[in-house]
Amino acid sequence: MSETRLTEAEYDAITEAAAQWCMRLHEPDCTDREREAFSVWLNADPLHASEYDAMLDIWDVSEHLPPPVPAATPKHQRPPAARRSTWQRFGIAAAITLLGIPAAAYCGWQLGWVPNAYERLEASTSRQQMTLPDGTQVELNLGTQLTFSNYKDQRQVTLDKGEAFFKVSHDAAHPFVVQAAEGRVRVTGTQFNVWRYEDQVRVTLVEGSVLVTSNKNLSSEGLHLEPGMQARYKAGDYAPQVSQTPATTQDLAWRNGKLILDNLTLADALPLINRYLDMPVALADSATGKLRIGGVFDTQDIHRLVTSLPKVLPVYLSLNPNGRPVINARPKG
Template sequence: MSETHLTEAQYDAITEAAAQWCMRVHEPDCTDQEREAFAVWLAADPVHAFEYEAMLDIWDVSEHLPHPAPATAQVIALPRVQRRSPWSRFAVAAAVTLLAAPVAAYSGWQLGWLPNAYERFTADTSIRTVTLPDGSQVELNLGTQLTFSNYKDQRRVTLSKGEAFFKVSHDVTHPFLVQAAEGRIRVTGTQFNVWMYEDQVRVTLLEGSVLVTSNKNLSGDGLRLEPGMQARYRAGDYAAQISQTYANTPDLAWRTGKLVLDNLSLAEALPLINRYLNTPLTVADSATGKLRIGGVFNTRDINQLVTSLPKVLPVYLSRNADGQPVLNARPQNL
């Protein structure tokens, strides 16, 4: 954040501007000129970016609020709204986050509409272990972002990016939900790992049981995993793919700072590698993608792995039109 000392009025003005920009850029009719103006405003001061990130947290809660059943005036004295607008979504979330309307917030909690606790957790350059308000423990891998919201009838985590290992406090009456891409993992108390890269998700179960659905909008609770099982899906898949794992699965090596590539094709390995890169690697063609790689690498130094690939595989690095690194198979000598 900026070292500039702002008056309360100046800070309030920035907060209000951040809220207005947050609502405007989420509107489908936001113009290119408006987005350019927003980019200029965002870059003008680190405080602008800090306040906008806070507004995105609020927006994230409002976007994931349960859809309430119609309530009568006897239950809660709120005006009836036929269609929820972005302004009302923001107002509801802000009421909870800023405690601007404690009576409405309490009523929303009792009806299961609003959370009574909301926290955001990130891990940038080191692995981080956090304790959620419900007592559950979560280990966050490098470059991971997640949020926790506690509702009356459920505990909800949204994994925005990265990877996390969960030790969930047992509570049959208060299930624990993890939302990743378009899917959902439902548990009451267990230990499991969730890896996500772009629209790909992998759930590995160590203890207890979980229900995995690849699309939270589908009916039913999804597929049940038992210890030693893994589910994989992409956003939009009708169902997850289930497979067996083994005790020392390399999928959990990140907890000790390692990336284990167990004789994988480059096509399989790149999502695992790219999780740690600011600029993702691609392969030039399917033949390059079929080349296989194995080894144990330090997750804090994956860039060194990228530069060493031409030394261990018959490939060379080039750049595409967007400046992204591309792996190309070396031509075979005739």
């Protein structure tokens, strides 16, 4: 299809199909058979993948729109399904993004619903340095994905996975907010590092001050950090754990392509290791997790760290039924 010049109607059909797939795949009742059908459609033509990626950007924007206010529903009628509001938000974002309606975009901006700048950033196999539209400088570690949206009342970053170092341009009236897992980091101008692996988050402050919360839905503004402090939390934590941990070489070594493990237990080290691996490593049991490891490793070559573990620790590697590597402590005696 890509080798033939498409008509406007054919382009519209692909765009509509991409939108339908985007909405369907985000529904919890999407079946495996539907996902297989989507994979066939996606791989049928490069334009399909391009249009679908554009729809993912629109979906990200739609998630930040407030739910539309429903009309009053007579008591004898069943209220509309809850998922309809999500589809309505997606439709609003699609109209603004794809059609470029000036009035809708202007009203959405004034109400703080729609950003006037949006970017999806990713660093897969190499570290990246870039400047966001607001002037903030950001460095991305390997395997990092984030999005930036500039709203009227705040600058918003969503860290989907990975690690990023921010040098935020100062703007007290336009705070900079990083959302990670269920928490957030709020600043006006500072330098800080945010690390996320699955539902674990760690915030290290280098300069300035930040407010950290582990639950963005709480009314509290969060815990105040000053330089030399670090906050850690997992999704679902009521409040972050704060410690006096200066931003040492160990915390920011990734900016030089290094991973420093300073006599950590394997249980604590694995989240730092696994985020660099295509196939995460598991521990056989808690006793194995208590073994300690230290050293300086190249972030581009972490798989060699895993394969060399039996040479430096009393462990051996095996595979579980899913093909995932497992670290096992050698029996004593």
